[in-house]
Amino acid sequence: MPRQRRNQLANPHDVGLAPSRLPKQIQFFGLAALAVLLVVALGYFVTEHWRRGTLVFGVAVLWLAVLRLACDSGVLGVLAVRSRRFDFWFTTGLGCAIVYLAVSIDALGS
Template sequence: MSRPPLYVRRPFLAGLVRQLPLLAVLLVVGVGLAMVTFEHWRWGLVVVALALVGAALLRLLLPVRRVGFLAVRSRAVDVVLMAGVGLTLAVVALSIPGT
């Protein structure tokens, strides 16, 4: 006799597990914003940019049922936009001359 799937047994827990990729991205963004707050703005923005590139990779590699709210549009559009904004942010942050 097989057990019913998690979303039938514990729907709240299943929904929470589904949002783990988004939670991971938000935690990294929070670390980057904390770095910006404590006057390490360049590296803080690079961390935020890496979070966006990581979100793009998660969206590219994970199936739709596991990616949660990282899936907003089609897979291709999500990946291109997140990776593009992340790379652009990193390039801009690293190209501004320091004092």
């Protein structure tokens, strides 16, 4: 019987956690959507549209919170840092703070 190798990058906080009910293709599509949001935010930052870039970045962080609840840690890779619950609440709080920052600051030229 061959010796089974444990995944060295597996999240130790996910031991005993049921796998996601979403198909892997949908999980990877959600991860691709996150990448698109980050590229759009970077595009706004490069073109010096700071408020729009910050808003899109905040939405991307909130989308990451949804992904953390819905996707397996193996799909998210290094984006799955702690337990699902902790990662969800941390990214939700951070995303809300970033979105609030983006919408609460007045534009310079009005």
